[in-house]
Each structure stands twice: as C-alpha cells, then as structure tokens.
Amino acid sequence: MTRSRTNRTYWAAGTAVVLAALFAAGATFATADGSEDRGGSSASGTPALYSPDAGFARDMAVHHQQAVEMSFIVRDRTQDEPVRGLAYDIANTQANQRGMLLGWLDLWGLPKVVADEPPMSWMETDSSAGHDGHGGQGGHEGHVTKPGALMPGMATKEELDRLGAAGGRDAEVLYLQLMTEHHKGGVAMAQGCAKQCRTPAERALAQGMVEAQQSEMKLMADMLKQRGAAPRP
Known part of the structure; x- marks a missing residue:
C-alpha cells in the first residue's frame, strides 16, 4: 500500500518532468520581447x-542535491523497504529534476x-527591485532558514552527521523528519x-x-505515525 501511494506521488512529478522536456526547446524564447525588462528578461528573450x-x-538545484544526499544516506542505514523505496524515488526524481x-x-x-x-534573493523580485531583478535577501513568505543551513528546509551539517550515524528506526524517523522539513522549504520555493x-x-x-x-509530506506523516513519531514542530 505504501509503495503504491509513493508511485502515485511520483507520477505527478514525472508528468511535470515530461512536460518540461517537451517544452524545453522553446523555453529560451518564452519571454522574448526584444528588450530587457524588470522581470528579468534579457534582450534575446532568455x-x-x-x-x-x-x-x-x-x-533548487542545490536544494535537490541535499535531498538526494540524505536519501542515499538512509538507504544504507535501514532495511525497511517502505523507507528505502521512498528514498529511492526521491533520489531518482530530484536528481532528474536537478539535471x-x-x-x-x-x-x-x-x-x-x-x-x-x-540564496533565495530571487523570491524578493518585484517592480522595485531594479532593472535586473536583483533584490535583497530577507524573509521568504514566513519560511525561515535555521542557523547552519543554507536555505529554508535544508538540514545542517550536524543533522546530516546524525543521520549518517543513526541506524534502523532512529535513522528512519530522522530521515522522515528532515525530509518533511526539506519538502516544506522546497514547496515554498516551487510556489x-x-x-x-x-x-x-519551468513553471x-x-x-x-x-x-x-505536498503529497509526500502526507505520506511521510503517516510513516512517522507508524513508527510512533511525528514531524518536528
């Protein structure tokens, strides 16, 4: 049941990848208007x-890379098939999207x-940001970067070390908690x-x-509950 739900989750992501690939050839010209504008288009339309x-x-390429790293770590720290299957799917999908x-x-x-x-300064872009759209870094829709992390949702080096040192249920719970936080930050960026x-x-x-x-976060909440745990506040 868990594996089936995971596969349905990744069907949505896979569909987005296919759509993006189909339109990639036209991406360069999607905003062409012959001049650079405040939204960040160059004279060539790129x-x-x-x-x-x-x-x-x-x-997002950097954000995805850490998700792939965490997934490879937990794959070697547990024999639990639902967690290993989820980790494989996340690593595969996010590596493809990163590419x-x-x-x-x-x-x-x-x-x-x-x-x-x-990091994340592009999310501050608006009509007052200047001709190249380069705004400053500040709050990002209420999502805060924790000390020691690069972007919202990303794990710190200490958390990655803890994941690498854990095993069995402890590794599963920590992975699911860290990946839930990671997805929250990723969802805010993607939105x-x-x-x-x-x-x-790209949209x-x-x-x-x-x-x-978002679907995966629901799945991970269920998986945490099955292990007597919950997402971190």
Missing part, C-alpha cells in the same frame, strides 16, 4: 542573470553559481517560481514539484 527563472534553477534545471541554465548561457547572489517565473516549462515543473512534495 532569462536574465538575477531573474526568478535563473535564481530558482540555481537554488533539467542545470540544463536550462546551460541553455540560457547562465552560470550555475553567482558569487554575489544570496514562488510557479508565480514568478516566466518560462512556461510547469515547479507546479509539479508542489503537488508531488
């Missing part, structure tokens, strides 16, 4: 360096890392892109992430 499209691609996001940056001729760009990004394929992918990860 997303500008500090646009929500580019910022989301860079930040797509980085591929779009290559397609747009943009760097994967920008030294002076604070931001679904509202702000101008590339249709479709972001919306698919929202739906799949």
Whole structure:
C-alpha cells in the first residue's frame, strides 16, 4: 500500500518532468520581447542573470542535491523497504529534476553559481527591485532558514552527521523528519517560481514539484505515525 501511494506521488512529478522536456526547446524564447525588462528578461528573450527563472534553477538545484544526499544516506542505514523505496524515488526524481534545471541554465548561457547572489534573493523580485531583478535577501513568505543551513528546509551539517550515524528506526524517523522539513522549504520555493517565473516549462515543473512534495509530506506523516513519531514542530 505504501509503495503504491509513493508511485502515485511520483507520477505527478514525472508528468511535470515530461512536460518540461517537451517544452524545453522553446523555453529560451518564452519571454522574448526584444528588450530587457524588470522581470528579468534579457534582450534575446532568455532569462536574465538575477531573474526568478535563473535564481530558482540555481537554488533548487542545490536544494535537490541535499535531498538526494540524505536519501542515499538512509538507504544504507535501514532495511525497511517502505523507507528505502521512498528514498529511492526521491533520489531518482530530484536528481532528474536537478539535471533539467542545470540544463536550462546551460541553455540560457547562465552560470550555475553567482558569487554575489544570496540564496533565495530571487523570491524578493518585484517592480522595485531594479532593472535586473536583483533584490535583497530577507524573509521568504514566513519560511525561515535555521542557523547552519543554507536555505529554508535544508538540514545542517550536524543533522546530516546524525543521520549518517543513526541506524534502523532512529535513522528512519530522522530521515522522515528532515525530509518533511526539506519538502516544506522546497514547496515554498516551487510556489514562488510557479508565480514568478516566466518560462512556461519551468513553471510547469515547479507546479509539479508542489503537488508531488505536498503529497509526500502526507505520506511521510503517516510513516512517522507508524513508527510512533511525528514531524518536528
């Protein structure tokens, strides 16, 4: 039953990936209007360096990478098939999505890392942010980055070390708690892109992430309950 629910969850994410791939060839021209605008479009119609499209691609690629890392860690720390199956699906889906996001940056001729760009600053973009859409870093719709973490929802090095040292039920519970927090941060980011990004394929992918990860959070709450635990407050 758990595996079946997990597969249905990832059908939504997989559909978003397929849609994004189908439209990727046209992504470069999705916002073409012949000039750079405050939403972050360059003269060629590709997303500008500090646009929500580019910022989301860079930040979500980093965010996804940690989810993949945590999933590989727990896979080797438990023999529980539902948790191992969930971890495999998360690692596979988010690795594929990460590759797509980085591929779009290559397609747009943009760097994967920008030294002076604070994490999540693209979510602050509005009409007052300046011609390149580069706003400052501040609050992000009520989602706070905990001390020692790079972005909302991400685990700290200490938490990753704890996960790597745990085993059995302890590893399962900690993974499910950390991944629930990770998904909360990821959903907030994806919702931001679904509202702000101008590339249709990227918006479709972001919306698919929202739906799949919200479904997974419900599944993980059930899995925690089965283990006598709950998501962390």
